[in-house]
Each structure stands twice: as structure tokens, then as C-alpha cells.
Amino acid sequence: MTPADRLQELGITLPPVAIPAAAYVPFVRTGKLVFISGHIAKREGKAWVGQLGLTMATEEGKAAARAIAIDLMGTLQAAVGDLAKVKRIVKVLSLVNSTPTFTEHHLVTNGCSELLGAVFGAEVGAHARSAFGVAQLPMGACVEIELIAEVD
Numbered sequence: 001m002t003p004a005d006r007l008q009e010l011g012i013t014l015p016p017v018a019i020p021a022a023a024y025v026p027f028v029r030t031g032k033l034v035f036i037s038g039h040i041a042k043r044e045g046k047a048w049v050g051q052l053g054l055t056m057a058t059e060e061g062k063a064a065a066r067a068i069a070i071d072l073m074g075t076l077q078a079a080v081g082d083l084a085k086v087k088r089i090v091k092v093l094s095l096v097n098s099t100p101t102f103t104e105h106h107l108v109t110n111g112c113s114e115l116l117g118a119v120f121g122a123e124v125g126a127h128a129r130s131a132f133g134v135a136q137l138p139m140g141a142c143v144e145i146e147l148i149a150e151v152d
Contacts, residue, residue: 014070014077018071035147040144042067049141051097061104062111089120092129
């Protein structure tokens with residue numbers, strides 16, 4: 001199955017590339033690598049606002065990270081034209097807006113990682129990853145994630 005087939009099976013339609021909210025580009029391709037700029041969690045077209053450990057629980061944060069994975073794949077598709085050209089999801093970096101005592105950043109980030117694995121398969125979708133807790137994110141978003149992929 002291709003990534004497009006898996007997305008269809010999951011009932012996911014990829015969004016168009018979002019217009020950057022500041023002075024950056026949505027992606028940069030250099031050689032066989034595509035660097036996707038950080039995407040914040042959105043719900044109903046607006047920033048998904050919240051702080052893990054204060055106003056949000058881990059499962060809601062995980063859902064937000066999954067939503068970001070969909071946006072990241074939309075940008076990746078715009079960068080390469082076809083997700084079948086992705087040879088490997090290389091790295092995911094996740095920033096979780098959280099209280100100092102929140103310790104489940106890795107579980108929140110699983111929302112993104114698990115969907116990437118489901119769409120690209122175990123070999124292509126498996127990636128290195130970092131998950132950090134931060135004091136705040138743009139527009140009060142609960143999660144921001146960036147991605148690096150190897151492509152044809």
C-alpha cells in the first residue's frame with residue numbers, strides 16, 4: 001500500500017500548506033532531505049490552546065500531536081509532490097507546552113509518531129525523536145512539531 005492508500009483507508013484528507021505566521025518558509029529541501037518547519041496544533045482552524053499538566057491531559061495532547069502529523073504530511077506532500085517519494089521519516093522534534101511537573105511529553109508525541117508509522121509503514125515511518133517540555137508556544141498552542149524526511 002502507498003501512503004495515499006493508507007491515508008484514504010484512515011479517512012484522512014491532507015490539508016494544503018499553511019501560510020507561515022512569521023518570517024520563515026514552510027519547508028526547505030536540500031539534497032535528499034526535506035526540513036519541515038514547526039507546525040502548531042490546530043483545532044477547527046485555530047491554535048489548539050492549552051498547557052499539559054494544567055488545562056490538558058495527556059490523551060488530549062496526544063490527539064493534538066496526531067492532528068499536527070496530518071498537517072506535517074500535507075506540507076511534506078507539497079514539498080515532494082507525492083508521499084510515495086518519502087524514503088524515511090528521519091527525525092521528529094516535539095515541543096510540548098507543559099507545566100514544570102508534567103512528565104509525559106513522550107506519550108503526547110506518540111500521537112504524531114504513531115500516525116506517521118501507520119501511514120508510511122514500520123520501516124519508512126520509524127524515526128529518531130526528541131520531545132521537550134517548554135514554558136510556552138506561539139499563540140498558546142499546546143504542541144508544536146517539526147519533521148525531517150529523506151526523499152527521492
